[in-house]
Amino acid sequence: MSALFTPGRHRSAEVTGDHLEIDADVAILGAGAGGCAAAAALAESGVRVAVLEEGQFWNPAQFRQSSSWALRNLYQERGTRSMRGNSVIPIPGGRGVGGSTLVNSAICFRCPDPILDRWHDEFGCTTVTKERFHPYFDRIWETLGVTTQSAEIQRLNNTTFKKGAEALGLKGHFLARSAPGCVGCGICQYGCPSGGKSSVDRTFLVEALSHGNVAVYADCMMTGVEKSGDRILAVTGDLLDAESQAPRGTARVRADAFIVSSGPIMSPSFLLRNHLSDPAHCGQHLCVHPGLAGMGRMPFEIRPWHGVTQGYYVDCWDKGYLLQTFSVTPDQYYGLMSTKTGAESMEWMANLKYICSAGPLVHDEDSVGHVTWTPFGPDISYFMGDGDKRKLIDGLRMTGHVMFAAGAERFMPAVVQGPIVLKAGDIDAALPHSLPASHLHAYASHPMGTCRMGNDAATSVVDPHGKVWGWQNLRVADASVFPTSLGVNPQVTTMSMGLMIGHSLAGKIP
Numbered sequence: 001m002s003a004l005f006t007p008g009r010h011r012s013a014e015v016t017g018d019h020l021e022i023d024a025d026v027a028i029l030g031a032g033a034g035g036c037a038a039a040a041a042l043a044e045s046g047v048r049v050a051v052l053e054e055g056q057f058w059n060p061a062q063f064r065q066s067s068s069w070a071l072r073n074l075y076q077e078r079g080t081r082s083m084r085g086n087s088v089i090p091i092p093g094g095r096g097v098g099g100s101t102l103v104n105s106a107i108c109f110r111c112p113d114p115i116l117d118r119w120h121d122e123f124g125c126t127t128v129t130k131e132r133f134h135p136y137f138d139r140i141w142e143t144l145g146v147t148t149q150s151a152e153i154q155r156l157n158n159t160t161f162k163k164g165a166e167a168l169g170l171k172g173h174f175l176a177r178s179a180p181g182c183v184g185c186g187i188c189q190y191g192c193p194s195g196g197k198s199s200v201d202r203t204f205l206v207e208a209l210s211h212g213n214v215a216v217y218a219d220c221m222m223t224g225v226e227k228s229g230d231r232i233l234a235v236t237g238d239l240l241d242a243e244s245q246a247p248r249g250t251a252r253v254r255a256d257a258f259i260v261s262s263g264p265i266m267s268p269s270f271l272l273r274n275h276l277s278d279p280a281h282c283g284q285h286l287c288v289h290p291g292l293a294g295m296g297r298m299p300f301e302i303r304p305w306h307g308v309t310q311g312y313y314v315d316c317w318d319k320g321y322l323l324q325t326f327s328v329t330p331d332q333y334y335g336l337m338s339t340k341t342g343a344e345s346m347e348w349m350a351n352l353k354y355i356c357s358a359g360p361l362v363h364d365e366d367s368v369g370h371v372t373w374t375p376f377g378p379d380i381s382y383f384m385g386d387g388d389k390r391k392l393i394d395g396l397r398m399t400g401h402v403m404f405a406a407g408a409e410r411f412m413p414a415v416v417q418g419p420i421v422l423k424a425g426d427i428d429a430a431l432p433h434s435l436p437a438s439h440l441h442a443y444a445s446h447p448m449g450t451c452r453m454g455n456d457a458a459t460s461v462v463d464p465h466g467k468v469w470g471w472q473n474l475r476v477a478d479a480s481v482f483p484t485s486l487g488v489n490p491q492v493t494t495m496s497m498g499l500m501i502g503h504s505l506a507g508k509i510p
């Protein structure tokens with residue numbers, strides 16, 4: 001048994017025996033965007049922090065350009081996690097020290113001011129002010145080295161879409177990204193093999209560790225609590241074998257305060273399975289930024305597997321969506337093309353090097369999503385609302401127009417059994433608003449909102465300081481606490497919430 005608080009990085013395999021016992025001032029459950037930012041905010045305030053993460057430590061040399069390897073090692077539920085409702089939508093999440101930032105595309109957006117204002121004014125999030133969050137955004141820009149890549153590194157998938165957008169007079173830019181050393185290898189979702197991406201394990205966590213009062217334990221999945229009255233005494237769980245991901249021992253962490261930062265699917269799951277919050281709101285209000293893909297077939301080579309994975313966007317936030325370029329590996333392109341007949345998809349696959357790919361990301365507002373806890377794990381449902389579906393289809397139509405303006409000869413929307421569009425004038429008829437949600441081959445990787453913040457225990461899960469209503473020493477700090485979706489990629493807002501809730505716990509925010 002180990003019973004010490006030892007600053008530094010620890011793996012399950014290094015624990016002597018089959019039980020780990022730790023005492024800390026604060027225990028953080030999950031080493032993703034929110035957890036690592038909270039750890040940095042607490043560490044700089046002199047607090048002793050234990051960070052517990054179910055996945056492994058990774059270094060760039062270990063990442064492999066293989067879907068099966070990445071899904072098995074870097075993703076929750078080995079990449080099979082999905083939502084069911086009026087459509088089935090994959091909802092992947094990262095697993096490992098770094099959380100989803102290990103596998104994300106590094107896109108950085110500051111939370112739009114109207115969203116911050118709405119959270120403050122409508123939901124009573126008194127701690128969420130522009131005066132506090134703008135400096136957090138500046139700090140994140142600096143810590144992560146946020147920048148845009150040159151056209152040479154962007155390569156043709158991004159620059160071709162940019163040309164199309166400019167030809168239509170649309171407002172677009174290269175995306176700001178937390179990848180100052182990006183070499184444009186196009187496989188962000190498999191981990192960054194060059195080390196050019198500033199995932200939080202390489203930035204906020206390094207900063208936290210530099211204070212000498214942070215201990216990070218990988219391969220520790222925390223599932224239970226010991227409680228007394230309105231206080232949590234300890235969290236308990238399994239020490240995992242890193243390779244098989246099976247339990248090899250047990251872990252127990254005592255602390256004065258606890259922060260759940262396990263992401264918007266697992267944080268409400270932890271609260272619900274331990275009866276720490278009311279299911280009337282805990283696990284409810286799930287938003288995800290649903291997205292759809294469109295592929296333009298160009299008369300010249302694109303080679304979409306070369307270049308920045310997601311490098312350019314068109315700003316239609318006022319209409320409820322952004323268009324963003326993307327590239328994936330050939331097996332994943334085949335997944336998108338399998339919405340067509342076998343012969344069509346094989347013909348497109350044979351011509352993959354001519355394909356430019358992009359699609360809308362929607363600010364979801366009238367869809368209804370939930371996470372509930374079952375004996376088999378989280379059950380996730382999401383029913384796409386008519387308004388959100390309309391925005392998704394509008395964004396897909398706009399993607400098609402940009403592709404034709406960039407020179408496409410054909411456009412393939414990721415719509416089940418939908419037609420291949422041969423000219424811009426046919427787009428609207430090919431993509432009617434009446435398409436059922438189940439025909440849209442949607443994707444989502446931005447879960448949010450399942451432990452929403454607010455100033456009323458009757459309508460929210462955490463108070464404006466991230467404190468779970470009813471508990472003196474339990475907080476949530478991750479993308480679960482957003483009261484609504486953002487309409488822009490969420491990692492920066494998540495880190496800002498982590499910083500704010502860490503500073504609040506350290507007594508720096510009244």
Ligand SMILES: Cc1cc2nc3c(=O)[nH]c(=O)nc-3n(C[C@H](O)[C@H](O)[C@H](O)COP(=O)(O)OP(=O)(O)OC[C@H]3O[C@@H](n4cnc5c(N)ncnc54)[C@H](O)[C@@H]3O)c2cc1C
Nearest residue numbers: 030032034054099100104105106107222478479489490491
């Ligand atoms: C493929 C993909 C691409 C994305 N691209 C972008 C992008 O380009 N830009 C952007 O802004 N956002 C992007 N996102 C979203 C962004 O990464 C997330 O919004 C952000 O990381 C959420 O932070 P979080 O702290 O809520 O959760 P996470 O970062 O997911 O961290 C949660 C951590 O908790 C751990 N955990 C879960 N349960 C337990 C447990 N019981 N015990 C211990 N540990 C546990 C998990 O293993 C994980 O490491 C992407 C996400 C994905 C999946």
Ligand code: SF4
Nearest residue numbers: 182183185186188192
């Ligand atoms: S494109 Fe390649 S080098 Fe650039 S951030 Fe992604 S994985 Fe790293």
